[in-house]
Amino acid sequence: MSPTDIPLLQVTGLEKSFGPNRVLAGVDLEVRRGDVLVLIGPSGSGKTTVLRCLNGLETPDAGVVAFDGGPSVDFSMKVTKADRTALRDRSAMVFQHHNLFPHLTVIQNVIEGPVQAHGVPKAEAVARAETLLARVGLAEKRDAYPSELSGGQQQRIGIVRALALQPQLLLFDEPTSALDPELVGEVLTVLRELADEGWTMVIVTHELGFAREVADEVLFFDEGVIVERGAPSELLRQPKKERTRRFLNRLLRPLDGPEPAAGDDA
Numbered sequence: 001m002s003p004t005d006i007p008l009l010q011v012t013g014l015e016k017s018f019g020p021n022r023v024l025a026g027v028d029l030e031v032r033r034g035d036v037l038v039l040i041g042p043s044g045s046g047k048t049t050v051l052r053c054l055n056g057l058e059t060p061d062a063g064v065v066a067f068d069g070g071p072s073v074d075f076s077m078k079v080t081k082a083d084r085t086a087l088r089d090r091s092a093m094v095f096q097h098h099n100l101f102p103h104l105t106v107i108q109n110v111i112e113g114p115v116q117a118h119g120v121p122k123a124e125a126v127a128r129a130e131t132l133l134a135r136v137g138l139a140e141k142r143d144a145y146p147s148e149l150s151g152g153q154q155q156r157i158g159i160v161r162a163l164a165l166q167p168q169l170l171l172f173d174e175p176t177s178a179l180d181p182e183l184v185g186e187v188l189t190v191l192r193e194l195a196d197e198g199w200t201m202v203i204v205t206h207e208l209g210f211a212r213e214v215a216d217e218v219l220f221f222d223e224g225v226i227v228e229r230g231a232p233s234e235l236l237r238q239p240k241k242e243r244t245r246r247f248l249n250r251l252l253r254p255l256d257g258p259e260p261a262a263g264d265d266a
Contacts, residue, residue, distance in 0.1 A: 005032075007068065009054070013028065013062060014062070015060060024060065027050060032216075034199075035201075036200075036214050036215050038211040038218045038232070040220050042222060050202075051173050054169070057093070059079055091167050091170070092165045093172075094162050098154040103145075105145055107126065107129055107133075107142040109161055110129035113165050136159065141157075155187050156186065159190055169202065170200065171201075176205070191203070211236065218232045
């Protein structure tokens with residue numbers, strides 16, 4: 001296997017329970033450099049928990065999360081704070097509800113992570129932040145507070161804040177679900193541009209048209225397991241599993257094209 005064939009991220013046997021509720025029941029996935037992996041599925045199926053485990057925000061009960069050339073954490077053994085920090089240093093997460101610090105300006109929100117967590121000199125962090133703000137069309141908002149921004153602008157700032165950390169992997173947890181419909185497009189435009197630029201991303205979303213456009217692979221989750229995986233042109237149009245078909249048919253904005261063909265459930 002050549003170096004370019006080695007996945008950036010490999011996850012094996014990921015398990016997580018909250019009390020008696022088993023949220024992840026043995027998840028295997030891999031992400032190659034420059035690929036976009038999209039996770040879909042009903043609420044409570046485990047998608048967000050996967051992201052939080054990859055970013056070190058949750059500690060799985062079992063499984064291995066391994067970055068090529070970096071941390072490989074076996075959660076069946078004792079996990080240290082250093083292990084979680086190593087995972088977090090490789091990825092950056094964009095949350096559903098922005099999570100900006102309300103008492104900080106836009107520029108202060110963006111430089112907080114690089115300066116405080118990564119030790120980047122303030123002048124360098126500010127220059128990086130200003131370049132990224134201009135890149136998403138928000139340079140003029142550098143000194144504004146989050147309360148002065150629209151939801152779409154806040155979410156774009158959330159994306160800039162993640163990019164400022166210069167991660168190897170970007171994680172997005174339903175980045176448009178908290179937005180008014182007219183603001184969704186401006187956030188999806190940024191995500192499309194990031195995909196075109198070759199950023200490696202794992203995205204939880206219900207925006208199936210967007211998933212079909214940018215994803216290299218789509219994983220359908222239900223009850224803590226991956227029910228079906230495949231290229232978006234196949235899984236989103238002609239899923240093989242009945243459970244996947246039912247989920248897609250219930251969405252409010254079904255994809256255009258022929259109805260999914262019948263298939264076997266498992």
